[in-house]
Amino acid sequence: MLDIKITKTTNPKPLPTEDNPLVFGTIFTDHMYVMEYTKGQGWHDPEIMPYQPISLDPSAMVFHYGQEMFEGLKAYKTEDGRILLFRPDKNIERANNSNKRLEIPKIPEDDFLNAIKTLVKVDAAWIPTKPGTSLYIRPFVIATDPFLGVRPSDTYKFIIILSPVGAYYPEGLNPVKIWIEDEYVRAVRGGIGEAKTGGNYVASLAAQIKAHDEGYSQVLWLDGVERKYIEEVGAMNIFFKINGTVVTPMLNGSILPGVTRNTCIQLCKEWGLPVEERRISVDELVEAAKNGTLEEVWGSGTAAVISPVGHLRYENDVFQIADGGIGEVSQKLYDTVTGIQLGKLEDKHGWTVEVK
Amino acid sequence: MLDIKITKTTNPKPLPTEDNPLVFGTIFTDHMYVMEYTKGQGWHDPEIMPYQPISLDPSAMVFHYGQEMFEGLKAYKTEDGRILLFRPDKNIERANNSNKRLEIPKIPEDDFLNAIKTLVKVDAAWIPTKPGTSLYIRPFVIATDPFLGVRPSDTYKFIIILSPVGAYYPEGLNPVKIWIEDEYVRAVRGGIGEAKTGGNYVASLAAQIKAHDEGYSQVLWLDGVERKYIEEVGAMNIFFKINGTVVTPMLNGSILPGVTRNTCIQLCKEWGLPVEERRISVDELVEAAKNGTLEEVWGSGTAAVISPVGHLRYENDVFQIADGGIGEVSQKLYDTVTGIQLGKLEDKHGWTVEVK
Ligand SMILES: Cc1ncc(COP(=O)(O)O)c(C=O)c1O
Ligand SMILES: Cc1ncc(COP(=O)(O)O)c(C=O)c1O
Numbered sequence: 001m002l003d004i005k006i007t008k009t010t011n012p013k014p015l016p017t018e019d020n021p022l023v024f025g026t027i028f029t030d031h032m033y034v035m036e037y038t039k040g041q042g043w044h045d046p047e048i049m050p051y052q053p054i055s056l057d058p059s060a061m062v063f064h065y066g067q068e069m070f071e072g073l074k075a076y077k078t079e080d081g082r083i084l085l086f087r088p089d090k091n092i093e094r095a096n097n098s099n100k101r102l103e104i105p106k107i108p109e110d111d112f113l114n115a116i117k118t119l120v121k122v123d124a125a126w127i128p129t130k131p132g133t134s135l136y137i138r139p140f141v142i143a144t145d146p147f148l149g150v151r152p153s154d155t156y157k158f159i160i161i162l163s164p165v166g167a168y169y170p171e172g173l174n175p176v177k178i179w180i181e182d183e184y185v186r187a188v189r190g191g192i193g194e195a196k197t198g199g200n201y202v203a204s205l206a207a208q209i210k211a212h213d214e215g216y217s218q219v220l221w222l223d224g225v226e227r228k229y230i231e232e233v234g235a236m237n238i239f240f241k242i243n244g245t246v247v248t249p250m251l252n253g254s255i256l257p258g259v260t261r262n263t264c265i266q267l268c269k270e271w272g273l274p275v276e277e278r279r280i281s282v283d284e285l286v287e288a289a290k291n292g293t294l295e296e297v298w299g300s301g302t303a304a305v306i307s308p309v310g311h312l313r314y315e316n317d318v319f320q321i322a323d324g325g326i327g328e329v330s331q332k333l334y335d336t337v338t339g340i341q342l343g344k345l346e347d348k349h350g351w352t353v354e355v356k
Numbered sequence: 357m358l359d360i361k362i363t364k365t366t367n368p369k370p371l372p373t374e375d376n377p378l379v380f381g382t383i384f385t386d387h388m389y390v391m392e393y394t395k396g397q398g399w400h401d402p403e404i405m406p407y408q409p410i411s412l413d414p415s416a417m418v419f420h421y422g423q424e425m426f427e428g429l430k431a432y433k434t435e436d437g438r439i440l441l442f443r444p445d446k447n448i449e450r451a452n453n454s455n456k457r458l459e460i461p462k463i464p465e466d467d468f469l470n471a472i473k474t475l476v477k478v479d480a481a482w483i484p485t486k487p488g489t490s491l492y493i494r495p496f497v498i499a500t501d502p503f504l505g506v507r508p509s510d511t512y513k514f515i516i517i518l519s520p521v522g523a524y525y526p527e528g529l530n531p532v533k534i535w536i537e538d539e540y541v542r543a544v545r546g547g548i549g550e551a552k553t554g555g556n557y558v559a560s561l562a563a564q565i566k567a568h569d570e571g572y573s574q575v576l577w578l579d580g581v582e583r584k585y586i587e588e589v590g591a592m593n594i595f596f597k598i599n600g601t602v603v604t605p606m607l608n609g610s611i612l613p614g615v616t617r618n619t620c621i622q623l624c625k626e627w628g629l630p631v632e633e634r635r636i637s638v639d640e641l642v643e644a645a646k647n648g649t650l651e652e653v654w655g656s657g658t659a660a661v662i663s664p665v666g667h668l669r670y671e672n673d674v675f676q677i678a679d680g681g682i683g684e685v686s687q688k689l690y691d692t693v694t695g696i697q698l699g700k701l702e703d704k705h706g707w708t709v710e711v712k
Contacts, residue, residue, distance in 0.1 A: 025504030026503060028413075028502075053414070055410070059517060063496060064557070066556075068422065070420050142419050146384075148381030148492070150557050184546050184547075199553070201420070202458050206459060224544040224546065225544075225580070227546070235506055
């Protein structure tokens with residue numbers, strides 16, 4: 001494992017005050033982590049330094065050819081002052097799966113975890129403690145060769161930044177309204193949908209704006225081939241409880257394998273709920289909504305943890321899910337996951353990793 | 357139209373010497389153009405400045421969510437010393453179509469053209485004159501909000517850089533070998549395939565490497581839905597001459613509407629060749645290759661202009677196109693297009709725009 005050189009800021013920023021709401025993704029801490037990759041040499045010279053601008057040649061490949069990967073996870077401070085990460089191994093594994101699809105060199109797992117832990121420790125004072133808040137961790141890789149032409153870059157920067165955050169959706173745990181998109185497509189089998197990379201997100205913007213204009217906060221994507229099977233939400237995986245069974249789209253290569261998705265599946269199974277990972281068509285969903293067997297819908301993701309869905313719109317039909325409120329399983333998942341994350345509930349699965 | 361502030365370098369770089377080959381996309385001129393966008397204010401403060409690094413917050417949205425657009429066109433110096441651009445209006449139109457799909461604000465056409473002309477004039481000494489060389493012009497837009505979360509950015513930079521270039525493919529006008537990809541997918545209907553944006557290119561890398569490893573220089577993509585219909589090559593559109601008819605895939609939303617494609621279609625029609633823009637299946641192609649009616653194949657793109665294709669591989673079959681050499685129409689298109697670009701042939705269509 002590489003030694004991280006640490007240079008602390010001599011000019012710390014004021015910490016956000018407890019009474020200001022932490023708008024997601026707008027405040028950054030005092031330090032950042034940077035490691036360079038050079039072909040032939042590999043990853044080298046990891047460094048924690050004062051948070052500062054990145055300076056790149058205007059021909060840097062990331063600006064032109066989209067070779068970029070990111071991850072998102074969170075650190076929490078427990079009531080007794082310990083710092084916990086939630087399943088960082090899962091994010092590191094997914095990061096390297098994304099890297100592989102994007103022809104970005106693999107990052108050694110131990111250096112990756114050490115980077116997160118060391119940076120979080122340096123900026124530990126920034127971890128907020130109000131209910132619903134946490135320290136969002138954003139590792140990302142960008143291609144830096146100053147070169148025009150389509151090929152993988154020979155140089156990269158792996159960077160981690162930290163942001164104290166509150167709720168991702170203004171709704172908080174209140175149910176969101178979701179728009180099922182049948183025109184635009186986010187990703188397709190054989191493409192880059194299962195990688196966490198910019199191209200998938202820019203592809204989602206047009207539909208997101210269309211949905212917002214119609215009063216819907218999120219888009220639910222259909223598959224790119226038949227535009228018939230449910231995939232996922234903009235930044236969440238999706239779950240349905242139909243007639244007592246928890247159903248979620250199977251990992252088919254075009255949806256992101258969410259860490260929270262995996263957590264939800266495990267918990268539901270332990271609670272004795274039947275869980276099915278399979279293809280689910282929008283027709284099946286509409287039918288279930290119509291005949292009253294669609295009992296609950298929720299999204300799962302690091303940013304929002306669990307986001308109950310109150311309404312679905314498909315083409316010209318709007319469906320209210322049950323009474324439009326927070327479902328029982330959604331609430332139990334939210335309480336359990338955040339309970340474990342905050343160290344309030346016993347961590348039977350060894351999901352939390354303490355930063356010492 | 358906005359006035360461009362011009363600050364010239366006090367430290368000019370040496371011009372590349374005529375005897376060094378100009379490796380595509382590796383050398384940049386002395387100046388760059390930058391214009392900023394701010395929500396509420398629009399595009400403002402265009403400036404030509406010494407070529408220099410761009411400094412961005414590590415949370416700048418372009419690094420995370422792929423909101424980036426680029427274009428590519430060329431400037432040529434004629435034998436009598438005039439500077440010509442080739443169909444810049446087409447690139448500007450396409451740039452704004454890409455911007456629309458990517459939720460990037462539209463760039464006023466007159467400011468765009470003025471930016472290109474003014475920058476090319478400032479760095480006119482960098483336009484190479486050896487046969488096969490030109491000045492490649494790379495306009496691009498990046499999202500710059502320091503923000504984590506999926507939405508369009510409120511701020512952007514529009515930048516233009518210039519690179520004196522030689523041949524894009526090491527092969528030059530020699531026929532390339534092309535790999536028809538049936539596993540990976542570059543883009544799909546409803547996605548961002550017809551926009552010129554990084555996400556489409558990073559998606560192409562894995563197949564490109566696979567093809568290279570097998571000795572093929574380019575990938576020919578199939579459609580994302582049925583993986584059956586021909587789309588385009590990594591950085592070119594594709595043409596087939598089958599039994600006397602020129603056939604090219606129709607613009608279906610998932611392929612890039614190439615400027616050179618449009619030029620080829622117009623010229624072929626004027627030469628009395630029947631031209632069809634339509635769906636063409638890989639089966640039809642294989643059949644034509646087998647029964648000897650596949651007379652010519654070429655790619656069209658700004659970087660290579662015309663790139664004859666000598667061999668196609670699909671699954672385990674390799675097809676040689678005619679005698680594997682440069683076809684008649686390919687050669688005539690290359691000579692005509694470069695002749696017009698270099699001011700050697702009469703420009704009947706008003707395709708060239710002089711930089712005065
Ligand atoms: C497209 C997409 N799907 C699903 C998720 C949920 O994944 P996770 O639970 O790992 O945060 C995210 C967010 O990370 C996402 O961006
Ligand atoms: C994917 C793709 N297709 C086609 C082309 C050809 O377009 P044009 O002729 O405008 O250069 C390019 C290159 O610009 C490209 O990147």
